[in-house]
Amino acid sequence: MQNRVTEILGAEYPIIQGAMRLITMGEMAAAVSQSGGFGVIASSGLEGERLRAEIRKARSLTGKPFGINIPIYRPNALEALEIAIEEGVKTITTSAGDPGKLIQRVKEAGLRMLHVVATVEMAKKAEAVGTDAVIAIGAEGGGHVGRDEITTLVLIPQVVDAIKIPVVAAGGIGDARGWVAAFALGAEGIQMGTRFLATKECPISEAHKQAILEAKDNSTLIAARKGYPIRVLKNKAAMAIRTMDESGASQDEINAYVDKISRVAENDRDNKLMSAGQVSGMIRKIMSVDEVIRSMVADAKIVAQNLGKTF
Ligand SMILES: Cc1cc2nc3c(=O)[nH]c(=O)nc-3n(C[C@H](O)[C@H](O)[C@H](O)COP(=O)(O)O)c2cc1C
Numbered sequence: 001m002q003n004r005v006t007e008i009l010g011a012e013y014p015i016i017q018g019a020m021r022l023i024t025m026g027e028m029a030a031a032v033s034q035s036g037g038f039g040v041i042a043s044s045g046l047e048g049e050r051l052r053a054e055i056r057k058a059r060s061l062t063g064k065p066f067g068i069n070i071p072i073y074r075p076n077a078l079e080a081l082e083i084a085i086e087e088g089v090k091t092i093t094t095s096a097g098d099p100g101k102l103i104q105r106v107k108e109a110g111l112r113m114l115h116v117v118a119t120v121e122m123a124k125k126a127e128a129v130g131t132d133a134v135i136a137i138g139a140e141g142g143g144h145v146g147r148d149e150i151t152t153l154v155l156i157p158q159v160v161d162a163i164k165i166p167v168v169a170a171g172g173i174g175d176a177r178g179w180v181a182a183f184a185l186g187a188e189g190i191q192m193g194t195r196f197l198a199t200k201e202c203p204i205s206e207a208h209k210q211a212i213l214e215a216k217d218n219s220t221l222i223a224a225r226k227g228y229p230i231r232v233l234k235n236k237a238a239m240a241i242r243t244m245d246e247s248g249a250s251q252d253e254i255n256a257y258v259d260k261i262s263r264v265a266e267n268d269r270d271n272k273l274m275s276a277g278q279v280s281g282m283i284r285k286i287m288s289v290d291e292v293i294r295s296m297v298a299d300a301k302i303v304a305q306n307l308g309k310t311f
Helices: 004-009 026-034 048-061 077-086 100-108 120-129 152-162 176-184 206-214 236-246 251-261 278-282 289-310
Strands: 015-017 040-042 067-071 091-095 112-117 133-137 167-170 189-192 220-222 230-233
Touching: 004 112, 004 133, 004 189, 015 026, 015 289, 026 040, 026 048, 026 289, 040 048, 048 077, 067 077, 077 100, 100 112, 100 120, 112 120, 120 133, 120 152, 133 152, 133 189, 152 167, 152 176, 176 189, 176 289, 206 230, 230 236, 236 251
Parallel strands: 015 189, 040 067, 067 091, 091 112, 112 133, 133 167, 167 189
Antiparallel strands: 220 230
16 A cells, blocks of 8 residues: 555555554564564664664564654653654654754654654644644554644544644554544544554563553543543552542642552553553453554454445
């Protein structure tokens, strides 16, 4: 499949593995790119030299293009960009901040940039500063979501109508049905996070994977609506943060709690904060990254053909 998004990514399929902080490192990104998708190393929380090492690791495992994600508000955003340029990364995704801060250097170095947005307004701003595409994320998604909690089904067509650059849909996509639906809404690519969490290659704990497999449609919640909204699997830790947030705790107090629970054992399903999207309720099998991508590509053709027969 070739379209404007595969052209920007240099990938076979317009399927991006969403960056996941301290999870999607070089090995994971390489596995996705090697299977024809576009793997992304999360730079969030990494020291510069570790980021460089992960880029080199990915390069040693695949000759195909992969990217890095840079949360723009982080103090080391510019350093991460320079490392990407030095290491020959051609396409980056950016999130959480003003894309105007990085765009000049990105263009000067000849990189391509897709910026994550959660509203039409943010998408228009990203287009105006010159990003190559936007990744529009709905509130179903795992990890940080937009404050306005706009769902993918309504966000994508409105963003598509408002801008001319390509739109990648994210949030709630976990199989070929979601992919075809996103394209019906006008998206030209998809980004998935949670589906890639439940893969053999993903280095999260077995407890986190098991919680995704057992999840129902209503097993996630947005933990901190008033602070930095984040979608996680419901457990004791998630409920504690929600209670703090609703009772007016400051962001510093919530951060202190998050910091405390970040030290609990990885397999502690009650007290470990486990990000995942609502799509968890549809994921019933741990697959390899290659199986995820191959099955989606095969099924998407069938779903699209069946739609053709119905309409
Ligand atoms: C555990 C986790 C960590 C994430 N970390 C980041 C991150 O560092 N940067 C970013 O732009 N998005 C991050 N995201 C969002 C994903 O890249 C992706 O957009 C989202 O998971 C898509 O929704 P889905 O989970 O429904 O597929 C994270 C998501 C999860 C589940």
